[in-house]
Amino acid sequence: MVNCCGLLTVQKEPVPLKSVDVELEVRDHVATVVSTLNYENKEDKPLEAVFVFPLPGDAAVCHFSAKLRQTQIVAEVKEKQKAREDYDDALSSGQQAFLLEESEQSPDIFSMSVGCLPPGESASIRLEYVTELSVQADDGLRFCLPAVLNPRYQPQGSGGSGSGNAKVTSTPASLVPYTLSFSAQVSSPRPVSRIESGCSLDPLQYLNSEQTKATIKLAAGHKFDRDVELLIYYKDAHQPTAVVETGETSAKLGTLMGDPVVMLSLYPEFPQAVMSSVASCGEFVFLLDRSGSMGQSMNNSKTNQTRISSARDTLLLLLKSLPVGCYFNIYSFGSSYEHIFPKSVEYSQQTMEEALKKVGEMGSNLGGTEILRPLQHIYNQPCIQNQPRQVFVFTDGEVGNTKQVIDLAKQNSHAHRCFSFGIGEGVSSALINGLAKEGGGHAQFIAGTDRMQPKVMQSLRYALQPAVVDISVTWDMPKDVSVTVLSPPITALFQGQRSLVYARLSGQISEAAEGCVTVKYSLAGHPTQNQLQFSLKPAEDTGLTVHRLAARTLIRCLEMEQRGPRQQQDDSVKKKVVELSVQSGVSSAFTAFIAVNKDNGEAIQGPLVRRNVPTARRMACARPLSVPSRLAHHCEECGPCQPSMDPLLQVVSLQKASGSWDLVPALATALGKTSEEMKKPKPASVNQEVWATILSLIWLHGFKIDAQEEWELLARKAVSWVCAQNSPCVNECVEAGNALLGCQVQKDALGL
Template identity: 75%
Template sequence: MRHDFTINPSVPARRVYISVADTPASQASTEHPNRICSQTETYVSSKKIYQHGIFCGLLTAQKEPVPLKSIEVELQVRDHVATVVSTLNYENKEDKPVEAVFVFPLPGDAAVCHFSAKVGQTHSVAEVKEKQQAREEYDDALSSGQQAFLLEESDQSPDIFSLSVGSLPPGESTSIRLEYVTELAVQADDGLRFCLPAVLNPRYQPQGSEDVSVQVTSVPASLVPYSLSFSARVSSPRPVSKVESSCSLEPLQYLNTDQTQAMVKLAAGHKFDRDVELLIYYKDAHQPTAVVEAGQASAKPGTLMGDPVVMVSLYPEFPQSVMSSLASCGEFVFLLDRSGSMDCSINNSKQEETRISSARDTLLLLLKSLSMGCYFNIYSFGSIFKHIFPKSVEYNEKSMEEALKKVEEMQADLGGTEILEPLEYIYKQPCIPKQPRQLFVFTDGEVDNTKEVIDLVKKNAGSHRCFSFGIGEGASSALINGLAKEGGGHAQFITGTDRMQPKVMQSLRFALQPAVADISVTWDLPKGVSATVLSPPITAIFQGQRSLIYAQLTGQCLEAAEGCVMVKYSLAGHPSQNQLHFRLKPAEDTGLTIHRLAARTLIRCLELEDRSDRGQQDEGVKKKLVELSVQSGVSSSFTAFIAVNKDSGESIQGPLERRNIPTPRFYSPMLCSSPTMRLHPVPMMAYPRVYDSADLVCESTELLETYHFADLTESYDDVEDEAAVPQQPLRGPLLQLVSLQKASGYWMLDAALASALGKTSEEVEKSKPAPVNKEVWATILALIWLHGFKMDVKEEWELLAMKAASWLRAQNAPCVTECVEAGNVLLGCSVQKDALGI
């Protein structure tokens, strides 16, 4: 039997019909010899595709050789700036010339600054040119039989690049060198995060948008036919304390006695099943620094590349009196991705925890950590969006319980990833006076309209702070970082073995910090020297978190001279400032790294300015942007790198064969949200089966053609009933205890609490000091258990414990010390009363 997946236009959206055409399985396997097909039957439920028998999947459209053989990556980290050199080695083993096209991810804030190709003994260095001009030169070169190389950024998302290697002759080898620089983001635990994106999941294309997305050929990680080697060298003025990774690394090697230089390599056999993430930790990381870099000798003075550029890293420290009491007011809006890809596991281990189940647990912790009197609402989105309340409501016991009940029912069942519409709806809701809006966005970040989403957040930046969370491998760094940067918040990535809860709770603490207002930057420089700030205005400052400033220095001064930069701001109504003195003498051996990062920063600002009026391009801004990109040698959305090998001798004869280089994809194609798919209507069979789904995925838009099945082996109704009631994973003791806390902060003394504490109701009741009421006793027991058994995850429960301690203090209960002593005896702990905050 042959079953074709088709969409019948006569039924509402989100209903998929599976129709049947009689084709012998033997004939089908001859027609599609590269497919893995087996005797099986599949149907689609509202949550996922269920299968009877063995899994039936697709590999690649054709069994074609892949000319990309290996990728070698060398990372050089200097303090918190990274230079990445990637060498891509190609070899054409076919008997005809080929054009190899590779679509791959890069960090969204990377400044691509070098692109060259070596064919035999010929070395070609690419130039940056206006994008359309570069494309035309590439096509002209291919049509005349010349070898050509084109590297361009996606029009829709700055973290996707396309590399075209044209006219690679039979038997020829080519090495492509790609270099970029990037800033390393500071995580909430003070680690500097570098990510080499190795996974590119198909990006969801919003309904109704133009089909302008780059077509990505992706395969499961196990089928990637090329290898990856990776090494990193880290150097800093401060000692390197450790380097961690979600991937297997060889042991860290220190290169000097003071441990300020270190080397680490990726262990052999990396399977492309995850991004290569490094977390670098320095001792005394929160030290403000300023690095002055000399201009390019060949560039004209007065230009960005001709003048010195300074990069200032500030770590503002707020007064302890302000930080001792976190804000209790605010409107907290949580926006949760419920597209089909959220049903995938966070990593590729055998653990059963999915992205959506982790998000549900995280929302539980968030809701329990809010304070009485604040406001909140929860939105979720896929192909449509939903909200728990029509508008944000005051946080109390009734609203919290209603929200938690709805959260428990949430599944990854809303189809695609339409994030723009719910954001527009949220921003249309009026802000609540004296309740600053804090937006938390949870998504696996695979959308095709990244720039449009970021533009919307920037437009509404004055009304809120946005905290974003990229979940799982392949999350778009451009989207996640862009949301936080333009929304004045903080970005976090949850990958590998990371748990979502501690990172989200760290961001909640940032959200509870008082908003900083009236931020200004002033410079005190020697006479005759001036600074032109290249960075966008600072819109958000958090305690201990880095703020970066790039500035072009104009004029002459003695190298021994000093300058000073000062950031002034208002914190909780009190004027504050942080300043840094620095030498104007240029640092040695920095190349043009800082200039290129500064250029990239300015380019991004201009790109946002160009899109300020949606749909109308500012030709003046575009011209300025192209000139800056060409001058600095840094790519942009309007330019591309083009290299033509004009010394290759005889022109290459014969038609080119196009070879799409497959990109590793993390998750199973059958469980995750879809790119645009080519599905064609066919006549319905006499008794059609109807299956709920809007979230089918194939490995590329070209591959969803035919699946082969055997007859049904069990009834649809039996399996559908099973799918209708999602199986919730059992919660661990911590979440069991947290789920029992009331909105105002206390716990009830009942059997559920006793069970969470690992005791019987009788044991808990008998140990209670007589004069104390049950709620006080229960709350003290919960706090002792948290401090006694869960200190390793304190960041997850610290805020709700503070709320509980505040409730206890308000009760003025007698015998609190006696209760703590009795609680320690009952639970087998030795927690001091002062540690509980009561």
């Protein structure tokens, strides 16, 4: 029997990666991340280590260096093919070399190659990137360090590898033989109220009495079974801001890196009267991922709900909350795709029941994750007049053709709004954010112990808001200052959601000068505008973070333009991207970071051994569950389980499309009463349907107020139905209902 010792992969090969140290610095709503990866070659031959890993999809990688003994080697950005050739040349001549490149299929996957690491030698690699923090529905700023790389499903015939020329290897988190340490420092003009995470954190420590600076660390013993997600909450988070950053002193004036750059963070404020109204029309298309990975659990608990069953429960809430008079359809996809109706149908009791029956039968049994074809089919359907199309996409985001999918959403942005939901750990942030951004909608991530329903219902409220149209941004600057906007035009505005705009400033700027930006738009037929005045004095101690994010924004726009149908044979846009990437030091699809150690004396001798460093993947029941979520199932790994329907979902499932409830035994059971107990106190002059509906509303307010954001829209529909009945004794019904259920809910609180 061979005694294997040291760090080994599951194939019994030594692993060269020892540890990963991550330092996060958050300034208001922008983050700088520094990762240090420590490698060691314990073999007796020179080594090439290849590590494929995820980054946030909108990250701008801006620094890559390596330290060997006392020698620091800083990488430079080169055109990708030239960088690969330089790397191969270095290895063939026995020189140590390092290559970092972005995947050609998805901007959130990078591969790092560490070549010619001599036997017994260590290397410390430093990777730095900057990224924007997205605003969640509860005002939290979300930072995610993707510690988990899910396999990216490559559609048939696409021909891509999913990660450049590197192989993705993954292993259960418990077997990944390297460690992660993570610390964060947060600063803002506003106090930091709290920081939350699904991972265990050490206590938050404030660095000043104003509580505008704080630090936090990941608790010891973190397992590689989840992404590291932080939710950062500031007081008064919705204030619009502007940050002016001075240019790089060594860069030429008149260039992006040489001139000052301003980053505007805009928060539109819509009139309450408009926001309280809910659209009663629209075409709602729900696209549900049914690939095998959707059979995994939502978090680490073996008894926890699976992704597919949580999505089914969410579809129940969505279908009950749709407004009377709208149209809808439900698609599901894996290696193939299905739709419940040949085309979108009008929302009625009959179509709702038919859809819910089909949803209950949906399992994670459709194979791979080919999202492009169902999206193409949806976009090819003719739009319904006066019914704005809203597409809701639910996926765990394990696709390899991310850029193709995002381009498709952009090409159809004039005809729909897209709301995307990334489910589980390791989801592609590039896919989820890209769909929402290019589709003019909103993105949400559901990981760890998050419940899917509140986040999805928040997005439905956005979808039911009146669409903002005719958006324009105008600048008022001192006479000697000109503005070049670097961001694409704003296509979507939602109440409480942030829009970031980057612009280059040129000319004579005095420290006392001020600028003004005005955002104009039309909302529900009313012209509206928001204004922000700001100082042109550069902020202190921002480094080049704003410049690099501005460069990243411009690079992504140009990359998408280059992939457009008329640009396929045109290299001029690619040339612009390469020039901008090299000038700014920010990664792109057409460039790579290359570092070669030319000072290591003699060439390294011996055959070069290649090792793919395993990336963590989730441990989960691999057997797809194709049974309805409320039926018992048995899985060899997880064992038998008997999920029972949540009382809230029981009550919701009995609501009719009109918004009313019938007085049936199932409702009595859900409310914790017998049929006789339900019927006895009913006022004589009130019909059973009104009585059942008022009882359900009282129960929701009395027992499920903590989940109000989940049932608020369907309750509003119920209230409208009750009011339309002109029932004579609503007050008497509310009093009798409170007495029956043991509640004290006022009529006004019900909206009646």
